[in-house]
Amino acid sequence: MGSARAEAAYLRALAAFRTPTLDLLHGRYAPFVVAALSIVFTVDRPAVEISDAHAEIAEILDELRATGYDDGERALPVGSAREICRYWVRVGWLVPQIDGDVEVYRLTAHAVGALEITGRTAGGRTRVSNSRVRTLLEAVERLSDHAETDPVERRARLLRERAALDAEIARLEDGLADPVDDEQLLEEAENVLHLARELPADFTRVAESIKAMQRDVVADLRRDVRPTGEVLREYLQRGQHVMQSTVEGRAFAGALRLIGDPERIDSLTEQLHSLLAKPFTRLLDDEQRRELDAIGRRVELGVEEVLTAQRRASRVITGQVRTHDPIRDRQVDDLLRDVMSGLQAWTRSSSPDAPVEPLRSLPMADIGHLRQSVSDIRPPGAPAPLTASDEEAEFADADTRAWGGPRYAELEAYVAGLGDRFDLGDAFRAQGGDTRRPVDLVGLLEIAHRNGMSEGDEVSVVEALRPDGTTRRFAFAAVTARTAKEHDHD
Incomplete structure (x- = not known):
């Protein structure tokens, strides 16, 4: 039993040390990697344009080499900043992405985790404080409360919490508030930072x-x-x-x-x-x-x-x-497999310096015989002109003209006989049934706007009659309109 536990623990440790997080922290250039990534990537700068990242890491390398940090335990990686960043991408510390029109680097979760570990380690003491333990106890208590299925037990717990809150409120009302000392506040602040990291x-x-x-x-x-x-x-x-x-x-x-x-x-x-x-x-x-x-x-x-x-x-x-x-995806996959198979067969049967004949043109498709002439696509004659006579109109089922747009001719003739000025609401109410539809109200407003109109502070309410006999009520600011004759005179 003990041997099995030891083997399982050892396999878990092996798997952990194969992750990019611990690989970063145990590499030869780990101090430089952590320092460079923590400088280039900040809270307000989670993504950095690739060219900017290369320039900044090159500057960091130059500064450290000029200071003498390039020997023994303080060795710095060789190569250009571009090569170093490409290596970081390959081992899983950086990931390139397209952000808008530019390509940027972002830290992977492994790199962020490694920076957090080094930040906590270099940040000084990690204390078993009152705040840290209270956070754990409250989390366990909350888990226990959420897992509790007995409503009586949950109610009793809530009543105890309310009694404690009531007692605290009573103490504050009596002026018995105890100030919290700065040392305890510092512990709680450190716990908040620990959680935030x-x-x-x-x-x-x-x-x-x-x-x-x-x-x-x-x-x-x-x-x-x-x-x-x-x-x-x-x-x-x-x-x-x-x-x-x-x-x-x-x-x-x-x-x-x-x-x-x-x-x-x-x-x-x-x-x-x-x-x-x-x-x-x-x-x-x-x-x-x-x-x-x-x-x-x-x-x-x-x-x-x-x-x-x-x-x-x-x-x-x-x-x-x-x-x-x-079908297309399978065809593409089959084509790619054929190409890879052909390439592997060619590499096995040819020497490294064997010449390769380039493909100078694509093969022509055999499409057979194309038609060399087409019939005249122009119509044999012009269509008959449309007629404006209502008597000659034909309908497949029923006459639907009553559901059409405003009857402008009738409306303009009606407006012409209303005098120099008229109230649009009164004029609409006085119309007959055929021109008292909702669309005719819109047409009347259009004619009034074209001839000249003014709006008042009062509200006009009219009732429109639809072709199927139903009515609709509309409200709008009172409109006083002029006739076309007076508008032309002005």
Whole structure:
């Protein structure tokens, strides 16, 4: 039994030391890697343009070499900054991405975790403080409360909490508030910093899990041979619910309900600024004060990173599904396999210096005989002109002209007989049934606007009659309109 436990523990340790995180910390140039990455990538600068990163790392190398840090334990990597960054990409510490129109570097979750480990180690003491233990106890108590299924027990616990709060409120009302000493406040601040240092790696890990899921979905889609309709339904659903497709994504979705509200982020930032103005913060060093001030920004950037990865994955999966063509994908895959097989066969049967005949032109497709003439595409004659006579109109089912637009001719003739000025609401109410439709009210407003109109402070309410006998009531600012004759005279 003991041998099995030892072997399992040893295998877990071997797996841990194969991760890029511990590989970074145990490499020969680990101090330089940690220092360079911590300088180039900051809380407010999670992505750096590739050309800028190369220039800054080259400058860091030059400064350290000029100071004499390039011997023994303080050895620096050889090669240009470009080669060093490419190596970091290859071993999983940096990841290149397209951000808009430029290519940028981002830290991977392994690199962020390594920077956190070195930051905690170099940051001084890690104490078993009252704040640290209370955080653990409260977390265990909250877990126990959420796991409790007995409503009586949960109610009793809530009543005990309310009694404790009531007692504390009574003490404050009696003026018996006990001030908390600066040493305890310092312990709690250090605990907050300890918890905050773990957030960037957690956010990056969620974003990377979404990207890995995206790659797996696209690869699975290319190998999928099911009917297109079935494929579309499944993969479109996965694209729309990408956050629920990974364990990390589901956990983040729950956390997002707490930190996704911009007002909560603003409140957190205000609380941190208020804390930095308290007297106990003089016990914090400059680096700790900067970290405390940056917690809100760190949370905001982490949420943005995950949501950006979610939107990109949804867009990529949806785009791949919409262009999914199993037959074409299989043809491309078969063609690539044929090319690779031919290349492998050629390399086995030829020497390294064997000449290669280039392909100077693509083979011509045999398309048979094309037609050399076509019939005249012009119509034999012009269509008959449209008629404006209502009597000659023919309808397939029923006369639908009553549902058409405003009857402008009748409306203009009606307006011409209303005098120099008229109230548009009164004029509409006085009309007959054929020109008292909702569209005729619009036409009447159009004629009034064209001839000149003014709006009053009162409200006109009219009732329009639709062709099917139903009525609609409309309210608008009272309109006094002029006739066309008076408008022309002006």
